Each structure stands twice: as structure tokens, then as C-alpha cells.
Amino acid sequence: MSSPSERYAAARRRSRFTHLAEFTMHHPFELDDFQQVACEAVEEGKGALVAAPTGAGKTVVGEFAVHLALATGRKCFYTTPIKALSNQKYHDLAEAYGEANVGLLTGDSSVNGHAPVVVMTTEVLRNMLYADSPTLAGLGFTVMDEVHYLADRMRGAVWEEVILHLPQDVQVISLSATVSNAEEFGAWLDQVRGTTEVVVSEVRPVPLWQHMMVGTELFDLFGEGGAGARAGRSRGVNPELMARLRSARAADTGWHREDAGAPRGRRGRKRGRGGPSAREQRRGHAAGHRFEQPAGEGSRRPVGTPSRAQVVSTLDDAGLLPAIVFIFSRNGCDGAVRQLLATDTRLIDTAEGERIHHEVERRVLSVAPEDLGVLGYHDFVEGLTRGFAAHHAGMLPLFREIVEELFAAGRIQAVFATETLALGVNMPARTTVIEKMVKYNGETHADLTPAEYTQLTGRAGRRGIDVEGHAVVLAGPRVDPLQVAGLASTRTYPLRSSFRPSANMAVNLVDRMGRDEARHLLEESFAQFQADRAMAGHSHAVERNEEAMAGYAEAMSCHLGDFAEYAELRHQLTQAEKDAAKQRGAAKRAHVQRVLEELSVGDVIRVGSGWKAGRAVVITGTHGVSKRHDDVAVVNDSGRLRTMTADDLTEPPVVQGSIAIPPRFNPRKPKDRKDLAATMRAKVPDTDPPARRRGQDTTGTDEPGLGGAAGERIDSLRAALRRHPCHACPDREEHARWAVRLQQLKRETSGLRRKVARRTHTISRTFDRICSMLAEWGYLSEDGQEVTDAGRTLQRIYGEKDLLVAECLRQGVWRGLDASELAAVAGIVIHESRRGEVDVQPAMPTTRVQRAHELMLDLWSRIEDSEIEHDLPVTAQPDAGIAWMMHRWAAGARLEVVLRDSELSAGDFVRRAKQVVDLLGQIEKAAPHPAVQGTARKAMGLMLRGVVATDRLD
Template identity: 40%
Template sequence: MSSDAGSVGERSRRVVRADRDELISGLAFAPDRFQIEAFDALDAGRNVVVAAPTGSGKTVVAEYGIAADRVDGRRSFYTAPIKALSNQKYRDLVEIHGEHAVGLLTGDNSINGDAPIVVMTTEVLRNMIYAGRSLDDLATVVVDEVHFLQDTYRGPVWEEVIIHLPHHVRLIALSATVSNVDELAEWIGTVRGPTVAVVERKRPVALDNKYLVADRDENKLHLLEMFIGGGLNRDALKLDESAIRRRPRQDDRGNNRRQSRPTSGGRRLATPGRIDTVELLHDKGLLPSIFFIFSRNQCDEAAKACVDAGIVLTDDHERTAIAGIIDERLSGLDPDDLEVLGYDRFVRQLDAGIAAHHAGMVPAMKEVVEACFIAGLVKVVFATETLAVGINMPARSVVIEKLTKFTGDHHEQLTPGQYTQLTGRAGRRGLDEVGDAVVLWSPWTRFDEAAQLASSSSYHLRSVFRPTYNMAANLIRTHSADEAHRLLNLSFAQFQADRDVVRIEARLERKRETLREKLAEAESPYGDIDEYRGLRDAASAERRQRRNGVSSGQMRGAMAKLKPGSIIRVSHGDVKGPVVVVATAHRTSGVRLTAITKGEALIQIDGEDLVEMPEPVGSIKLPSNFGPQRKGYRRDVAKRLRTADIGSDKQVIRSNPSGRRPLHHDDLDVARDPDLRIRLEAAARADRLQDEITKLQDRVSDKNQSLGDEFDRVLTLLDEWGYADVAEWRLSEHGEMLASVFNETDLLVAEMLREGLLDDLEPADLAAVVSCVVYEHRSPDDPPAPWFSSKEVRSRWIRLAAISEELRTDERRLGLGEHRAPDPTFAAIAHAWVAGEGFAEIVDEEELTGGDFVRTMKMLIDLLRQIAKVAPSPSVRRAAGRAVDEAVRGVVADGSSSS
């Protein structure tokens, strides 16, 4: 059970280690109130959740717990969600405890893994737990940035770790300030025992929110306080309300030009230009500053524009120091690689005290920017929001150019949590009395909206936990069926399940509207899309049946697809031959069909009555006055059945011994629809929406079973695909392999290995095929046409795409979220790099940034390393290992310790 650290009961149980003074003697600052409360809780043997603003010293709590473990002769793990943060914490702890006492495990790096203190990514710890590694000597696990619980891919990993860690292990969870920290602590307390929530809302350096407006009527910039005397600045509000809001245009200095002629009473306001803003910050002593722009290209353009405008913010001494850092960090890279990365421009900007920082840059260059900024040598950094996560780079001020960001589909306003994360960098402890957050005027966001965002403290942490295929395989391998379901019920998602009825209802309405739109888009003038999809799905099911046999889940699915009027062949008691389905009923035990025979008999058919999956061999139009209990109705249906064109039994057996109708979906008229792909996607989206609507409705009516139901559907699919025998609660040989595949598309990777798609490939070709499940094209523009090194590699890609589509079809049928489809865009690049081509040639020829190349290659290398361990074929394992050896070189090897 959780407890608030400030409660009377908690104070009465205060425990203080006798050696506390020694443990905290190395701190640069005297401990704050919240840190002392956390120390007390740890000394009392409790789990701790610390929620405090960026830069307030949350990690001091973790360092205290780790130091105490060292004194006690116990081990500590420090986990972080991203490798860059893990690498930084490793360096920090090495400074405190020395290299011999600290290890690092990130997938890229394995340094001193048996050390008493080990820093690792959360995925590494999750894999350790599932692998059954002994953790008897482990005393503490730190989970840094625990608000990553709401990250779609990483979040479930946090919850798995928190749920599965042995109960003797103490948890120290560090989070940004979230509004529901007590709920989080209560959940951890439920799962792991007594837990204390320690909350600090006061920033270590006060924040001053400002509003910067370009006034074109007066040709000046207005830097205004957002709040005066605890309320809105009325002058700023009046100025904003007087504006003519038009889309701004930029001049060649990166500044916004006037937008339109004023109308009566109107005022020409504009977003301040980047050059003007930097000069203003410099004049007012507000540098160094981080200028947040939600576009990589715009970050680069802003830095270039400032330097081109002649802005210089450094002196000779600082430029010498910058040159030293550049030489230290970049001297190992090939000159040709540096040239294609824009090295000269990069150095020229740094010399001026200006830099860009974003994911499109290679890790080594980002490290140079970070080192120069931390040392006070670079005064302005134009960065995307990724800089606000984890990296310790405090500034005198931060500038937020827009309060909206493009998600890839639409623009959406920043959340209070995102605003808090960005502005958390403003103010350097020990150097600044105040940090400034400067929001630029925008024609799309009113001043009162900006002020409301700045004053809001709402940052609600939301679980996105869901059972994955790999998780299910590991639960089967390590727990009983009852235990597996119980563990799912311990998730934070389940804990939160009954708190959002109003929000769910609003989501339902939006999804119903979208469903209506998608159903309209799916209609084809050429024919019935559902018939096409049904035949396609039936063909898929037949292939799966030939491989694995028919499971009860498949039988239920096939019966559920039958529509009234469908004609199927049965062998049921005295009835042998065609019957007409007139109704289907969904029961707890399965699907029951009501059918009429040629002899006018009414029969009930359960799944146990069928030897083979029922597939339509024809159909009739049923009488409009439904009434199967009436003799006249049955006579009419039987008459239509007797005259239906379904061929004789002998004809069917001669033409198709399986008894299935040979018609293929590509034979239908609708297959000629030039917009077929778009309509199929709309229909598939409609299916997903319907499933989502059903699930949301179930959550409203009975939320306690939602995760368990989804887990059961995951198990059904694994059973149908031959990865598990759910009735016997055991994994197949392929299921054991799946349990060791940790990837966003884990089951597709397992199928790729199972079906031999990597067999007999050279390392470069193997890397090209594997890259298809790693890379995701995110640009709104269409991807370039894929290139493959040979017909055989193209054939492997085609087979991979077909497997993926078959899997996605079953995921839709079962109401599961569809896995991300494979993407061949990176295949040519992966092949070229593993084959030995130079980085400069690849990046110069492709529309790809250096940072994206390195990041994608590192994800590919991580998966290749897994394949080198789990592939059934020894030759595939060897080829994957060789591909890793060939890939870890140059900028990729240099980035292995950085990203």
C-alpha cells in the first residue's frame, strides 16, 4: 500500500542510517526537503517514487540508494529508457565510484556487466528477468524517467519490469512532475509493497514566463511578462487581441515580414524572427539559450541564418576551447564522411557560438554540441524537443517558437507536460536566480491560450500497457495460465481502467464518425469488397490449415464469417450435402449455425459437428419474411437451395478434392477496381475501428476484463500459428524462439526465421531483408522505389510482405492491433553498408540524414545480433553474425556509445 511521504504516519516511522552524513558528503548542494524525505523512505526500506521538476536533483536520491547498497555489499541497477541517457548516467556514476565499480549494458555496449553497479536500458533488464537470471544479490533498481510509461513502445517494458522484479528488490522511480503521482505510487505499492510518493513542485531555479511579439507598426520587439501580480498581463492580452492574424512570410534574414495592410483598429503583429530574437536575448543577458523548433530542417536553417547574418557570440579563448572539443570527438572520423556531414558549416557555426541539435545529426556531432553548450562555449542551440529528454543541458533561457507541432498527420497543441519538459531547461542551478521561458507570438495561438498552457500543472501519466506476442510467449514459458492472467491484472493499465468513462465515451463518438466515413470509402462500383476480402481470407486460412491443421479458434472464425444465405456442405448426422445458413448465434462456447436442408429440415450446427472449416460453395437470397420455424419459409428456402448452382458432389471432388470452391478472389470483377488498394485499406480500417469501438464499449461496461480478453486473443493467434499449444499451456519449438525475439514486430521476425526467408543469403543480402522489419518510412512523401541486389532477395521481400499481410488479416479478425507492415526502403542502404560501401557515398546518394542512417543501422545491428543467437539455422546465425561485424564500423561504430 502506498503512502504520502509527508503524512504523519510516515514521519512517525522515520529511520535514518547512521552513515547518512558520509553518504551525502559529496553533494554539491545541501539536500532539499524532498531529497531528505526520499532518503528517509529508503532508509525505512520502502520503495520510492520521486516526482520533481527537471534539474531539481532527482538523481541524488538514486545516487544515495546506490551508495547505501555499496556500503551494504549489495548490487544496484540503474535503468533508463534510451541509450543516450544510459551512457550519460554511466559516465556520472564512474566519476563517483570509479570504473571498476560500474558496468554498462545497452545492447551496443557490454562493459563490466558483473559490477556492483550496472547501468542498462530497461529492455536489457526485462530480458534478464525473462531469461531467469539470478537477481538474489540485487538490492535496488532505479527506473529513471518513469513517465516513459506512456510511451507506446517503451512503456509496456517499464510495467513488465516493475511487475516481474523479485519482491526483495527495492524500487526508486524518478519522474518528471506528473499530476497523478499518488496514483502511480499507489499502483507500485499494490504490486511491490510499501511505497512512498515524494513530490517537489518548486523548481530549483524560479521560472519567468515571457511573451515576445514583433510589432510591425512600431518596428520593434515587445518582450512582455506573461503574468503580473499572479494574473494575466493585461497589456500583453490587449496587444495580442489587436492583431490581424495572417500567415507570416519570411525575408532572407529568417525574420518575418509584415503580413497584410492593417484594417481599422487592426495591428500588424508577427512572429519574431530568429535572428532578431537571438540578438535581443544577447542584449538582455539571457544567453545561453535553447531555441526549440519542431523541425530538423528548420533547426539547421536557423543556425545557418544566424551565422550568415554575422552573429558571433564567442571570443578567441572560447573558439580555441571549441576547437579542442571538436578535435577530441571527431578526429577519428573519415574526412570524406565529415565532408558529407557538412563539417565545415558545423565548425563555422560552433565558432560563432551557435549550433543545431536534432536526431538527424550523427551522435558524435550531437555530443560535440552538448559538450560545448555544457561548458558555456556555445550560446545558442536550435533544437528539436528530443533535447528536453534526459540530457543534462541547462540554459539561462529557452525559446519556444510555436506551441503547436506537426505529428505527421495534423498539428496539435503542446500539452502542459510537454511545455514543462521544454521549459525545465531554463535556469542553471547555482548560476541563475531565475530562468526565462520565452514564447513567441504566433498567428495560430492566442496569448491567453499560451498563458493557460504556461500556468497549467496538469500532466496526467497514462499507461499504454498491452500484451505483446513476445510477452505472451515468456509468460507461457515462465508462469502458469492463472499466474499469467494475474500478472496482467497487476499492470498500471488495469489499475487505471475504470477512471476514464467520460473520456472513453468521447472517443467512441469520434470513432463512430470515422467508421461511417471509412465504410463509405470502402464501397466499390465494381462489386462487393467484402466478398473479395472473404475469399482472400479463406485462401489464407486454407494455407494455414494445410500447415498446422484446424484449431478451434479457426473453426469459430470461419463459422462467424458465414452470412445468412450462404450454402455450405456438411456431414451432420443424417444430413450429408449442401445446406443454407439462415442465422448465426455467438455463444460463450462458440458459434452456432441455424441451417435448412434440401429436405426442408431445420438443423443446429456447432463447431464440434464439423470436420472441416465451413466455406461457402454458393449462396441464395433468403425470403424477406424471416421465420425458419414456419414450414412455408423452410419449403421456400429448400426450393431455392435445390435450384442453386453449386455443382454436384462428384464434380467438386474431381475439380477440387478438398471440397472447397475453387473461385479465387482475383477472379471477381471487383479485382479490376483501379482504387482497390485504397478501398481495401478503408475496409480494413473500418474493421479496426469496429473492433476498437467494441473494445471501448466493453471497457465502459466491464473494464476489469479488457486486458485479459486481449491476452486471450493474443494466445489464440499464437495457437493458430503454431507457436503455442494453449490447451496444454506450452510453447512449440518456434514459440521458444519467439520468446527470445525482442522487437516491435516480434512475431513477424519469428515468422521470417521460421519460413526460411534468411536461409542461404550472404551477410549483405541478409541485412537487406532484415532491414525491412526495422525501417519505417515516416515522411509524408511517397518512399522511393525499393532496390534489391538480386531477384532472390526481391523474392524474399515478396514472401515477407505476404506473410505480413496474412498475419495482419488474422490480427484484424481477432480484434488485435495490427503490427507495423515491413518496409523495403532501407534495404539497398543496408546492403551497401554491410557490403563495404563508404558512408559518404551512401548518404550523398540517398535522401537520408547521417543521424537517421546511424540510428537505423544500430536498430538493424541489434536485431541481427538477436538473429545470430536465435535463428534455427546455424548458417543463418553465422551470416547474421558476419553482417554485424561488417556493419559496426565508421560512424556507426563511433555512435555505438552515444545514441
Template identity: 45%
Template sequence: MAGTRRYDLFVYDQESLVNAGLEQIVRDEVRNERMGGGRQHNGRRPRSAHTPWRSDAIDRLARDGLLPSIYFLFSRAGCDDAVKQCMNAGLKLTSQSERVTIRAAALEATQNLPPGDLAALGYEEWLAGLERGISAHHAGLLPLFKEVVEDLFQQGLLKVVFATETLALGINMPARSVVLEKLVKWNGEMHVNLTPGEYTQLTGRAGRRGIDIEGHGVVLWHPGLDPRALAGLASTRTYPLKSSFQPSYNMAVNLVSRIGHHAAREILETSFAQFQADRSVVGLATSLRKHEDALEGYREAMQCHLGDFEEYAQIREDANRREKDLTRDAAGQRREAAFTSLRALRVGDIFIIPGGRRSGPVVVLDPGSSNPRDEPRPMVLTADRQVRRISTVEITAPVEAIAKIRIPKGFNARNAQSRRDLAASLRDLTADLSHERTRRKSSGDDAEVLEMRARIRHHPCHGCSDREQHARWAERYMRAKREIRDLEQRVEGRTSSIGRRFDQVCEVLSELGYLTNSGGTAKITPPGKMLMGLYTESDLLAGQCLREGTWRGLSAPELAGAVSAIVYESRRSEDDESPRLPGGAVREALREMAAIWGMVHDAEARHGLSITRPLDAGFVWAMHRWASGATLQSILDSTDLTAGDFVRWTRQVIDVLGQVSVALESDDPMRFTAYEAVDAINRGVIAYTSQLE
């Protein structure tokens, strides 16, 4: 859709030919940009005249009889903003009778929720959108609200749902049309183009069985849209399946317990994941043969009548590699020294960022993690009032505190006046201070390099008049040898890779005492039997916490908070402030858990694994408060959590607490604490959600 006009992507009856009208729009946009109409303002490309407004696009779909529609956006905030925009535009897509039915359905579904929770959830705003036939649908929405949206949409009462891509996975919400505002999404790290499989998954929601003859996928025009690239997305018909299966610790102890290590390994090697890995070896083997054939040709081409040029070329390569290693080692030493200096900084220390775009004096607001395994990321205030976390990429040499400033009690980094006052003090203190950039020390002449350079000068081939021509062939020869070694390693790595990973998992379990080897046969130990009941993603970490007694003696709210740290995965960026934590026993438990994670991480590293993710304390305070009886309103107001996220993570904490209670002995006091924690958590909107499940 460009403007308020819909264009067919392909010429009728010629699915390989893109509509000429769309290509004309591309030419018009290019011409406009060349004439100055496409200049960027504030770093952003101006809105194209062909890009329809959301309300206009929906109005056009309504007039064309293409509602109900799923309008895909790739952010939760974008979905919520779209609903507000349509409301503000006065869009109303339902009849009076439909509005009555919608209100009755919403009231019936939410009648058991406490009024205070409804207010915290923005119920009235949500209901107002429903009555107009408009709603959002994403993971941040309360599960009960999502169920109401899905039910009303299936009945045809809701006309437009603004949704994230998760709606396209496993939810029965067929529509007459599907709208894609852009063909680019944020994957958590960067903006990436939609793949053909993702495009088909999203647009495949268009067309209701038994109602519509065909569905309509509508892509809104936006700057940079390439109709030919869109045609490629729309015309792709086959998509590769890729297995993500990997053996886990819980899976390993259960398999070994039931059928033994050898039989378990054989079963895993018949998995689809191993089939895919083995199939990929065929292509690698073909490439390996081609490189071996080329190697012989390069060897003949580099022959020298004065001596063994392969030997000469190898000495040259060894010397170059040694020099690169020395340079890298020196850089590593400087980096480690920089890390050490960053870890030594304390609140109020002033230091200089020596170079780069962000050079200048800064004052430390938060030194960051005290765990020596974590990368130091102190939060600082710059002289121009910016609060950010220092990236270790910026600090290439050690830094030191050149002065110290007292941070006012109750300083709030989010308050503009507080930042302004502190930045002014920083500028005053550093105005007369000078600093010199640390010079990098030369590593000097390395004896090994000098010896190899001497061998090069005295080699017979060094005096050959065609030496550099031979050297070019030798470079190709050496490169081919490296590629052959790499291909051989990749072939070896993919053959029986699932079985080898299972062996590595079992080795970690044996080292930590969950498995034992008796007469060449792996056996489950008592800790291994406990681990059989822990199927959370951080199963081994949870098992170690139980074995070490880390959670023993905690109250129910404290246990709930501590357990949340192995469950929760935050959406925070690294520049955000350290999470708020309750005091007392919870903090001590978290410190012990961090040490246990470090031990597990080291054990995994010794066996070539990296399975257990680090702790995330971003949900601890909210979980502790909820288990202590706080209201939903107070928690949502004091955190960045949405209602849907709060319910989802709380349900997962309840799940892990249930696993913990089962894993413990029947008379263990901590088992009753886990039961008590579940009872304290499973109330209000959480309890009502669990009843629906």
C-alpha cells in the same frame, strides 16, 4: 520577448496578474490588423513588428547574461536553418581561447572517422558553427556529433543550441535560459498547442544547479500569442501521468513460459495501466447513475393517454435507423466500386476526376500498391502539371480509362520540363473528349421501411394532438438509453482491460501455433521458444518470416534489406513516390513478407487486435547498398535520409539481425548469414558509433 525587450510574464509579487505591457501589445496588434496592417500575403500572416529575429533575440540574451541557452524549435530543418541564419548574420559568441578548445575537442572526437564520411556529414560547416558557439541538436544529427554538442554545452563553451523537443527528454544539458519561438508544434498529423506538461518539460531545462540562482524561460512574441493562455501554461503545477503499457507477443510467450498464463494475467492486472483504467470507471459509474435517474423522468414526461408511446417512438427510431443504414450501405458499395476501378488503372491510363476542386483529366504515373489490402492511391499528373497521389475521398464513384498515353522512358516527375511536356500531351488528348458524371442509383423502396412506416401510421399514438411534444421527450429518452448502453459497455471494457488484452494476444499466438493448450494449461511450442528471443516491435511478423523461410537463401545484403522493412518507419508523406527497391531476391522476399503481414493482420482482427504495423520499404534500398559496400556519401546523396537517421535505423537493423541469429538453431546456415550481414553493416561511422555505446 517582444522586439528586443524582455517582459516579465507576471506582475512582480502577483503571480496571477499578467503584465499589462503584454496586454497592451495585444491591443496594438489587434488595432493594426483592423487598420489593414495585418492583411495576409500569399496566404500567410505578415510578420509582426514585435516578433524578434533569431539573431537579435540571441544578441539580447548575450547582453543580459542569459547564455548558454537552449532555443527550442519543433522541426529538424528549422534547427539547421536557424544555425545558418545566425552564421549569415555574423553572430559570434565565443572568445579566441574558447574557439581553440572547441576545435581541439571536435578534432579529437572525430579523429577515427574516415575523411569521406566526414565530408558526407558536412563536418566543416558543423565545426564552423561550433567555433562560433552555435549548433543544432536533433535526431537527424550523427550521434557522435550530438555527444560533442552536449559535452561542449555542459562545459559552457557552446552558447546556443537550436534543438527539437527530444533534447528535453533525458539529456543532461541544463542552460541559463530556454527560448520557445512558438507555443505550437507539429505532432505528425496537425499543428497543436503545447500542453502545460510539455511547456514545463521544456522550460525546466533553464537553471544550472550550483551555478544559477534561477532559470529563465523566454517566449518570443509571435502573431496570435495570448499572454493569458501563456500564463495558464506557466502556472499549471500538476500533470496527469498516463500509462502506455500494453502486453506484446514476446512478453506473452516469456510470461507464459516462466509463470504460466493464469499467474501472468494476475500480475498484469496489478499494473499501473490497469489501476488507471479501474480508477476511470468510478467517474463512468457516477455518470451512469445520473443518466438512469434522468431516464425515469423522460419516461413519465412522454406518457400518452392513447397508447404506449415508448413503443411508438421505438418504431420511429427503427425506421429512421434502417433508412440511414440503407444510405450508408449504398455509399459503401459505391466506395468499393471506386476502389476496384482505381486498382484496375495502369501506367499511362487517362481518367477524369469527376467533381470537386481538383476535377479534370489526369494521367497515371504510378498505380500504387498492388496489395489488395492497401487503399488504392495512384500517383497522377494533372493537366496543370501537378504531381500528386489521388485520395480515395476524391473518388466517390467508379472511374474508367478514357484514353491512354505513352509515358516517356526515363520520365522524371521531379523535372519541370518533363511534367510540362506530358501535361501538354494530356491536354491535347482530352480536349475533345466529353464525359458524364455517373448517376447514383436509387436503392428503391425497402420493404422493411415500408412495413415500419405503415405500423407508425396505424399506431394509436400517431393521432395524438400532443404527438410531437411527446416525441421530443421520447427523443431524450431514446438518447439517454443509448448513452446508458454506451456507458455500460465502457465500464465493462475498462474493467480488467489489460488482462483481456493479454488473453487476446495469447489467442492470436495459439491460433498461429506459438502456444498450445494442454489440459487447460497454456504451453510454449517450439515456435514460441523462438519468439521468446525476438523482442523487436514487429516480433510476431519476424517470427512468422523465420517459420515460413522467407529470408532463407538470401545473401547478407539481401537479408539486411529485407529485415529493414520490419524495422523502419518513414517520415515520408503518402504523396511521395514509391520507394526505390533493389531487384531479384529482395523483391520476392518483400512480396512474401507482405503476404505474411496480411495473414498476421487478419488473425489479429479476428481477436479484436491491431498490433503489428505494416511493412515500410523506405530503407530497403539504402540498407542493401550499405551492406554491399556503398559509401556513406553515395547513400545520403541519393536518399532523403539524414546521417543521424541512417545511423539510428542501421543500428536497429543490426539489433534485429542479432535477435534473428540467437533465435535460430546453432547449425542453421541462415544464422551465419545474419552474422555476415552484421559484419557488412557494422563499418565506418556505424562501427564507431557502436564503440561509443
């Protein structure tokens, strides 16, 4: 019970913060301290930055801003990074405040857009600001949910644009996951937005226990009775866990054993519903959290990687469902559902499964029956009726929404998801499971970062439902408990700006405020703020280095002569020897390149070493496979399509023979590639004599040497070194060590000076270079101070290829296309092949699309040249990989036909189609020709059908 003084203080606060008192009266929980402080700051008219763990309840502060806006007759915009989160927040606020008071604006949904409270994606708000939309009138609050998304490389700049452009009388409430530099971000907000309260909380309302699963046994990750499991800063890993891992390795050096615990679940009881009581949970912790499963039939597999069915069964028996199992692979998520179906796993009772089945059948009525099979519907609905499902970006959006709703309502017990689920969408669980500690980051397979680990495990523990949350990492040959403990204990996740100006941003800024004021605004970006802070440290380092260099110079002085001169001779000799080695390497690479250039279609080659070692058939130059730069496209002996360049090879490939490429060979079809590989193996024996190599003299294989000049210089430097007086100094090597340190520090200091020079005014200098380029292209006036008519078109185009789209519209490249053809070329603009894919040039749907594509490539090439000339990031090449698909869909083809011979999943296709619709909407507004506007409008209507339109709210 509170004391009289505490009750008095609370009463005074209620009288001071009347709106907050009214808000809390209807709130289901008493506000935590950080929520109270942030809400009070908002009522006082300040901005707020709230950084707290996932599930801590920071959205309460955003909801209070909504309440305050309605109570004071102002507007509130609630922004999110993704449409799914916008849709979810719209439903939450509409339920709380009534549909008349809440609207939704995303790229493809518009509901009650003039309401006092509008939920929107951040891009929509950015576009409204540039257009001076009348909807901004009366805006008092803007909530930036998931504001840490400004670190996103592709879309993060939008957050900073919005923060910089919002009127100064608008209060900005920023909600962020826990970041270690929240104070730095808050200081920037304070600088550009006015007084901003920075509220940081690292306390989870539901404590989180960290575990590892070895086989089908659960262990606390940390020792000391689990204290570290909750606090995340234990001094040591659980010795029981380490002993169990050691015994497994000692018993079987192959890291294998017969796993116990066949999945169960057909016992007629309701499973995983509610879980253990608090008393049962405490008893489990006292026993060391070893929830062992009785022995049963099992398959031989790695100890650390039990089957997904075994994982779920173990969690179910321990009362740790519902759970999210993070699998960093779409195929892995779908495969997990199939595995549980194959093992007859059931996590909910039959009656509930039947109710779910009827609801799902009703929800998919908008999907054509013939499309359901293509979408994997039958496994999807069967899994849901048994209490589990997959969730990833490759699924139909409607399917993902169904999974989210059922899981959030506690009606299904296990979801197998990729990491995209960890962003924003409200799907908390009692337990999260991480299968592997490595994931593909778009370029390579990399270890999870502390921020990623915390984001994933942060979903565990439902406030008001669970006493504790649980995070489980599966043990395995490549999983180190010390690494997991380090990730669970780390609290440093800095927020880094990804802001950079674009062509669209430049013309909009110049139009709104003039070039000089725009430069000043960009100097206030968070990116420049961080750069300036970092450079302050570098400037101090330069000063320290200069003092140290003076000391090094004194330490290396020699009584026999000028040791600095002698050190310079040694440095020149070392560099000359390095240059000679580089020349030998360059000559060898040129030799490999020459051999690659002389290969012919159908040549069977053997690569002797490196990661591309093996045999392959050359296919470059046939069946739509075009040559990019210096690469050669091949089908290897396992039927995979690969490219190789001289950089991939340490020696030239050996030609063993040749085969004919079949006339109907399609490099996109796995079967055709495997057949070609089989033909190669059958017709060309795998021998590796000193065979013919086109253009190579096989009588002499000596490595290319150097000319005489390089050798003469090295000899001359060695002689000069021996003649120098300091060469005879008995302390020569001691002096040399100081000289090396001095030389290294000089290089470091020069680098720091260059870095300071580059990073000072970086953003505004980039802006100036963009403006210069746009002036040359006619989008700005010659002095770069005014927007031209062409620039008005560019102002309405948002995307990575904004200048290319604007130029296509300006040059009339897309005039004369019909609606399906315009959809196809829009697909060429938005599509990007996965990294590493071979450039297989597909056939075009019509000759007009073919001609438009050729003109687009010509424009892109000119734009790329201009960007390189102005030292700007280059625009990605237009990719025609989905042109046929978009044309077929717009022409009315069935989904099965559209996806035929494509590796694109249904969900990916829908996402690309929605991006095409979004671009067509921009073209409709921006095109200078009425005919193109009308065609774009018609194309949007053709695209928005069937599965592409299923998750639209309007």
C-alpha cells in the same frame, strides 16, 4: 540560524539515517525537503516514487540508492529510456564512484556489466529478467529514471514489465516528471511492489519567469509585477503585452512591420558569458522586462517571428543566454545555424572558438574525411566555434554528444533543438525559447499540451548558476497570449499506461510462470489498475442514469396513449431518413471509386474541390509505384507525390488528356517529379469542360438516387405517426423533448455498460487471444500452457514484428543469404516509412533479397489475417524502403553513396543502422540454423563501421 530544537531534531535524524548522513556530507547542495523525505524512505527499505519538475534534482534520490547499494554490499541497476541518457548517467556515476564500480549495458555498448552499479536501458533489464540472468543475483535497488516514459505508445510497456517482474525484495525508486496522478501511480506501485513512499514536489529550485517576445521586445507574460510569471497562476496576462500586440495589429492588418534590431555580435567583446547579476535582473523586472534593441537594418517579416539571429541577439543583449531555442523541425534547426552564420553572429570569443575547433577536430577523427561533407560537418564546426549549434535526431549521434557536452559545460551559448532534447539529457539553460505553439505529433499538426510546454520550458534555470530561469514564446499571428498563459498555468498532466501484451511477452510469461499465473500478473498491470478505477466511476454513472431514466419516463407520459410507442415511431422515421441520406452518399462515393479505378497511367486529371484540388498525372502501376487498397498515386502540378482515394474526393476527377511517362522516370527523385509536372502543364491545357470521364454517361449527371423500398418505408412511418393517438396531444412536443432525453440517456447508459464489460479484465483477455493465436501457429502447445521449440526462438526476438521475424527464422526464409543481404532484410523489418508517404516499391539489391522480401510479405499477410481473426492489433507491413541502403553500407560503400537519392538524413540512417545491428544480434542468438547465426554475426561486423560505430563506448 536554526533553533536548539531544530538542531536536536537534525542530529537525531542523522543518527537514525546514517547512510544518508554520510551521503549528504559529500553532496554539493543541502537536500531539499522532498529529497530528504524520499531518501529516508529508501534507507528504511521502502520503494519511492518521486515526481518533481525538470531540474528540481530528483535524480539525487536515485544517486542515494547507488550510494546505499555500495555501502551495504548490494547491487543497483540504474535504468533510463534512451541510450544517450544511459551514456551520460554512466559517465556521471563512474566519475563519482570510480569506473571499477560502475558498468553500462545498452543495445550496442557493454562496459563492466558485472559491476555492483550498472546503468542500462530499460529494455536490457527486461530481457535480463526474462532470461533469469545470473547478473540479477544480489540486486537490491532498481532506479527507474524518467518513469513517466511508460506512457510512450511504442516502448512504454517495458517499464510495466520490469516493475511487475522484478523480485519482491528489490526496492524500486521511480523518478518522474510532475504528473497530476502521481498518487494513483503510487497506489499501483504500493499494490504490486509493497510499501512505496510517494513524494511530490511542484516547487522549482530556480524560479521560472514566463515571457513573450514581440518583434525584438521582451514582455512578461503575466501582470502583477511578474508574480504569476514565477508561480504560474497569475490572474491575468500582462496588459503592456496585450497593448503592444493590439497596436501592432492596428498599425498593420497584415501583421507585418519593419523589424528593428539587426543581429550584432562582432564587437570584440565576450558575449553571453555569465549574464546579468541578480541586481541587474531585478532592475530589469522592475522595468517590465522590456529589453529593447536599438533600431537597425531589418527585413520585412511577421512581428511575432523575428529571425533566429534576432532572437539570439535580443537574448544576448538582455543577458539571457545560454538558451535552447525549440524548433519543431530538423530542417528548421539546421537552417537556424545557417542563418546565424550568414549574419556573422558570434556568441563566444575567438580564442574559445579556436579551442572548441581543435577539440571537435580530435573527436571526429574516427569519421572518414570523405563522409564529413555529407554530414554537414563544416557548418556544424563553424557554428560551434561561434557559440551555437543544432541538436536533433537527424544528426550523427557523435555530433549530438559534442553539442551536449559543450553546452552543459557552458562553452556554447545557443542550441536550436527539436523537442527530443527535452527528454532526460542534462542540458539546462538560463532561457528556453519556443518558436511555435503547434508541432507535428506523428499524425497531425497539433497544439502543444500543458505537459509538453512544461517539459520544454523546464530546461530553463540552472541550479547553482542562475538566480532565475526564463521561458520565452515568440509572438505571431497564430499565437494567443491567453493560450500561452493557460499552458503556463496548467498543472494537470495525467500519466496514462500504454501497456499491452505482445507475442514475445506471451511466450516469455508462459515459460516463466505458466499461463494462469501469467494472466494473474497481467491483471496487476498499471493499465488494468487504471481501467478498473475508471470503470468504478462508470458503474456509479450507470446507477445514476437508471434513476434519471425512470423520472424521464414519468415526465413524458401522455393521457391520450402510449407516448413511448409514439416516440419510437418518431425515432424510426428519423433513422430511416438518415439511412436514406447515407445511401445517397454511398452511391456517390461508389461512383467516384469507379472513375478512379478506370484511370490509366499517364492520365492528366483535374480534381475540382477539397484539399487535393488541382491537376495531377496518374503514375500508379509504373516505375515501382504499387497500388495499396483503393488508392491512386499521382504527381500533382507542384511536383509532389500524392495518393488519393474516393474518401478524399467529393466528385469524380475529370480526365483532361494524357501524357507518356518517361522510361527513366524515378518517382523518388524530386527533379523527375517536377519535370513530369512541367510536361503536364506544357502538353495538356488546363480546361474543365464536361470532358470525358471513363465509364460515365456525360449526357446525364444527376446524383444517384434511391430505390423505391426506402421511400416506401419513410412514407409508411409518416402515416403511422399521423394515425397515432398521441399525435393530437397539445403537449406532444413537451413530451417528445422528454422522450428524446430518455432515448439519449438510454444510449449513453448502454455505452457505459458495454465499456465496463470491455474494460474489465481487458489485458488478460488480450493475452488469452494472443496465446490462442500462438498455439495455432505452433509457438505454444495446443492448450497454450507450454512453450514449444519454435516458441524458444520467439522468446529471443523483441520488437514490433517479433512474430514475423520468428516465423522467417523458423521457415528458413533467410537461409542462403550472405551478410550484406541479411542486413538488407533486417532493414526491411525495422523500417517504417513516414506517415502519408506513397508506397514506391524500390528495386532490390539482389534476386535473393527480392525472393526473401516476397516470402516475408506472404508470411506477414498470413499473420495479419490471423491477428484480425483474433481481434488483435495488426503488425505493420514490412517496408523495403532502406533495403538498398543497408545492403550498400554492409558491402562497404561510402556514406555519400549510401545516402544518394534518399531523403533519409545521416542521423536517421545511423539510427536505422543501429536498429539493424540490434536485430541482427537477436537473430544471432535466436536463429535455429547455425549458418544464419554465423551470417548474422558477420553482418553485425560489417554494419559496425564508420559513422555507425562512432558513438560506441566499447
